[in-house]
Amino acid sequence: MSHGTLFDKVWDLHTVGTLPSGQTQLFIGLHLIHEVTSPQAFAMLRERDLSVMFPQRTVATVDHIVPTENQARPFIDSLAEQMIQELEANCKSNDIRFYNIGSGNQGIVHVIAPEQGLTQPGMTIACGDSHTSTHGAFGAIAFGIGTSQVRDVLASQTLALAKLKVRRIEVNGDLLPGVYAKDVILHIIRTLGVKGGVGYAYEFAGTTFDAMTMEERMTVCNMSIEGGARCGYVNPDATTYEYLKGRDFSPSGDAWDEAITWWDSLVSDADAEYDDVAVFDANEIEPTVTWGITPGQGVWVSEAIPVAASLPESDRVVAEEAYSYMGLDPGTPIKGTKIDVCFIGSCTNGRISDLREAAKVAEGRKVAGGIKAFVVPGSERVKQQAEAEGLDTIFEAAGFEWRQAGCSMCLAMNPDKLQGRQISASSSNRNFKGRQGSSSGRTLLMSPAMVAAAAVTGSVTDVRELL
Amino acid sequence: MSLAMSLLRPHRRLSLHKQIPTMTQISTITGPALPLTGNDIDTDRIIPARFLKSITFDGLGDHAFEDDRQQMNGAHPFDQPQYQSARILVVNRNFGCGSSREHAPQAIARWGIQTLIGESFAEIFFGNCVAMGVPCVVAESEAVRQLQAAIAANPEQPFTLDLSAMTVTYGDTVIPVTMGDGPRQMFLHGTWDACGQLVAQSQEIQATAARLPYVAWA
Numbered sequence: 169m170s171h172g173t174l175f176d177k178v179w180d181l182h183t184v185g186t187l188p189s190g191q192t193q194l195f196i197g198l199h200l201i202h203e204v205t206s207p208q209a210f211a212m213l214r215e216r217d218l219s220v221m222f223p224q225r226t227v228a229t230v231d232h233i234v235p236t237e238n239q240a241r242p243f244i245d246s247l248a249e250q251m252i253q254e255l256e257a258n259c260k261s262n263d264i265r266f267y268n269i270g271s272g273n274q275g276i277v278h279v280i281a282p283e284q285g286l287t288q289p290g291m292t293i294a295c296g297d298s299h300t301s302t303h304g305a306f307g308a309i310a311f312g313i314g315t316s317q318v319r320d321v322l323a324s325q326t327l328a329l330a331k332l333k334v335r336r337i338e339v340n341g342d343l344l345p346g347v348y349a350k351d352v353i354l355h356i357i358r359t360l361g362v363k364g365g366v367g368y369a370y371e372f373a374g375t376t377f378d379a380m381t382m383e384e385r386m387t388v389c390n391m392s393i394e395g396g397a398r399c400g401y402v403n404p405d406a407t408t409y410e411y412l413k414g415r416d417f418s419p420s421g422d423a424w425d426e427a428i429t430w431w432d433s434l435v436s437d438a439d440a441e442y443d444d445v446a447v448f449d450a451n452e453i454e455p456t457v458t459w460g461i462t463p464g465q466g467v468w469v470s471e472a473i474p475v476a477a478s479l480p481e482s483d484r485v486v487a488e489e490a491y492s493y494m495g496l497d498p499g500t501p502i503k504g505t506k507i508d509v510c511f512i513g514s515c516t517n518g519r520i521s522d523l524r525e526a527a528k529v530a531e532g533r534k535v536a537g538g539i540k541a542f543v544v545p546g547s548e549r550v551k552q553q554a555e556a557e558g559l560d561t562i563f564e565a566a567g568f569e570w571r572q573a574g575c576s577m578c579l580a581m582n583p584d585k586l587q588g589r590q591i592s593a594s595s596s597n598r599n600f601k602g603r604q605g606s607s608s609g610r611t612l613l614m615s616p617a618m619v620a621a622a623a624v625t626g627s628v629t630d631v632r633e634l635l
Numbered sequence: 636m637s638l639a640m641s642l643l644r645p646h647r648r649l650s651l652h653k654q655i656p657t658m659t660q661i662s663t664i665t666g667p668a669l670p671l672t673g674n675d676i677d678t679d680r681i682i683p684a685r686f687l688k689s690i691t692f693d694g695l696g697d698h699a700f701e702d703d704r705q706q707m708n709g710a711h712p713f714d715q716p717q718y719q720s721a722r723i724l725v726v727n728r729n730f731g732c733g734s735s736r737e738h739a740p741q742a743i744a745r746w747g748i749q750t751l752i753g754e755s756f757a758e759i760f761f762g763n764c765v766a767m768g769v770p771c772v773v774a775e776s777e778a779v780r781q782l783q784a785a786i787a788a789n790p791e792q793p794f795t796l797d798l799s800a801m802t803v804t805y806g807d808t809v810i811p812v813t814m815g816d817g818p819r820q821m822f823l824h825g826t827w828d829a830c831g832q833l834v835a836q837s838q839e840i841q842a843t844a845a846r847l848p849y850v851a852w853a
Contacts, residue, residue: 181846181847182843182847183843184836184839184840184843185836185839187817187826187829187832188820188824188826188832189816189817189818189820189821189824189826190816190817190820191817191818191821191829193832193833193836193839193840195840195843195844195847197847197849197850204687204736205735205736205737207690207691208690208691208692208737211690211691212830216830218830218834221834221837221840222844225850232687233688245688247688247689248688250690251688251689251690254690288849290849291849296735296737297734297735298733298734298735298759300735311759312735312759313735313759313762314735314736314737314740314759314762314763314766315737315738315763316737316763316766316767316828316830317762317763317766319830320766320829320830320833323830323833323834324830324833324834324836324837324840325840325844326833326836326840327829327833328817328821328829328832328833329762330815330817330818362675362729362732363675363728363729363732363755363757366729366755366756366757366758367758393733393759394733396729396732396757396758398758398759419849419852423851423852426848427848427849427852430848430849461675462675462677462732482674482728485673485674486673486674486675489673579679579684579734580684580685581684581685581687581688598677598679598733598734600677600679600680600733601677601679601680601702601703602679602680602683602702603679603684605684605685607683607702607705607706608706
């Protein structure tokens with residue numbers, strides 16, 4: 169049983185009481201909602217004649233169904249239009265803050281909350297979206313929930329939950345050039361497995377995370393769920409405070425000093441006890457690419473697709489399924505795999521630093537013939553910042569399409585989809601069967617710089633050769 | 636009151652708009668079962684994202700495993716005639732991983748499934764099932780494989796999940812299963828829909844909020 173970790177402290181501070189079932193009733197400090205998982209929750213409230221208990225602690229945006237080319241209303245897709253209208257109506261009637269398209273603040277929910285300073289250390293954060301783990305980068309306990317639980321948070325600002333165990337994941341050392349936060353988390357998931365984190369919160373610690381920017385920490389925490397961990401976090405430090413200072417919703421004046429004192433008190437104690445510890449060496453991590461149908465099926469770009477016999481027995485069934493679905497042969501190098509589509513964006517890698525890294529690779533080069541490549545900024549603010557830096561010009565000169573903010577082809581609920589058996593190089597988080605909008609489409613996950621490298625060469629390429 | 640299930644299920648068409656029962660004690664579920672083999676079956680496969688473009692959960696039962704079913708051309712267990720009256724779904728490792736979409740368990744439940752037995756479940760999926768009144772219990776890998784083989788050998792055979800005894804029984808065979816005690820008590824006491832209990836604590840909720848410094852900063 170863990171003791172003295174940030175997770176323990178934040179959990180205890182937010183505990184309302186113990187329910188008759190023995191579960192904890194946990195207060196949720198920040199509730200984020202979007203158009204896909206909230207409409208049924210509002211309907212359930214209406215059926216039960218319940219109201220929103222803390223409307224000021226819920227913030228809404230629209231991201232999943234947003235078209236990234238033509239955003240004129242009504243949307244061409246009438247179902248998408250119905251979903252945005254429902255969210256607009258629900259927010260209006262319940263007095264919930266809503267960042268709509270064109271507000272300058274719209275974007276992927278896990279991009280906009282941090283950039284506005286809504287996400288803060290020591291908070292509990294819930295959202296009907298599994299990548300809510302992203303917000304753990306600030307030392308928040310943040311996790312995804314389903315729609316019935318969205319209803320519970322709207323009605324009571326609390327959830328019925330069982331406490332998680334805590335695993336400290338320590339990574340030490342400097343990342344080699346061309347190796348990014350995405351490679352670190354893909355390596356962790358490859359090693360610990362896609363279900364290794366079930367029942368755990370992941371605490372990411374060690375000198376590698378200490379040296380990371382907030383955006384890099386967000387990339388790591390974002391994919392905790394792909395390793396089975398419902399939440400992942402990094403203890404807050406000077407980097408966190410530097411990022412937060414002066415943002416729209418960050419405390420200011422005397423409250424800022426009070427906040428720092430409180431945030432510091434939440435950091436895991438030096439003698440904290442963990443349920444488990446895993447240690448990694450940053451120096452051994454190389455650019456990573458997934459070859460299969462789970463985010464745990466990754467290899468270094470220098471490696472071959474593993475043969476089943478080399479894998480643990482329990483992973484072989486899914487490996488066989490992956491060879492067949494992906495049409496890739498075990499024993500073949502992943503490098504050189506031909507690509508059809510390149511997607512840069514998502515809540516994992518759609519922030520300004522991601523676009524900068526990809527632009528460095530794209531600059532002065534051309535997207536290879538026959539490749540469709542597009543960049544979807546994570547938010548309207550990211551888009552504006554990128555344009556101020558001229559990144560849009562670099563991408564467009566190289567032959568990438570420059571789009572509006574949204575989730576886009578990460579899950580393809582908007583018009584951006586793979587066609588048929590197309591294969592994508594994608595900076596997103598999931599390579600599941602059919603994930604990117606075609607039931608036979610294929611996804612290779614990698615860092616944004618690696619996606620840009622694939623775009624300009626037409627195949628999986630070691631980005632280090634282009635830096 | 637236990638939720639004793641008849642072996643006869645209404646025809647699929649009638650089940651589409653079936654209301655999932657609320658606030659019922661759930662202690663035993665009996666009915667035919669369906670084996671769905673495979674590890675790491677994610678919620679995108681259970682219900683592809685295009686079916687999330689709706690403001691209700693209506694009709695999701697028709698689209699459970701839509702793409703897998705199309706690709707298997709009638710050979711998917713959800714399409715096979717011998718499993719059409721199944722109430723119990725038996726799965727393998729890490730079932731329901733990935734997206735938090737409650738549409739996934741909603742699709743499975745609206746197809747007609749009332750409980751799942753598996754080697755392991757992803758956490759958000761499990762929590763969604765609790766909130767819907769659909770118990771997910773865990774059995775040893777070998778026992779799950781044995782169950783799946785027994786179902787395939789005799790699809791008509793009824794299986795009984797007993798949450799008091801924590802067993803699955805068929806014929807003379809009894810298999811032990813596990814579930815966290817919190818969720819188990821919620822099913823047994825009919826409090827798996829926690830919303831009312833949570834809202835009832837409004838004074839304690841306000842007091843907790845008042846202790847958190849950041850609530851005053853916003």
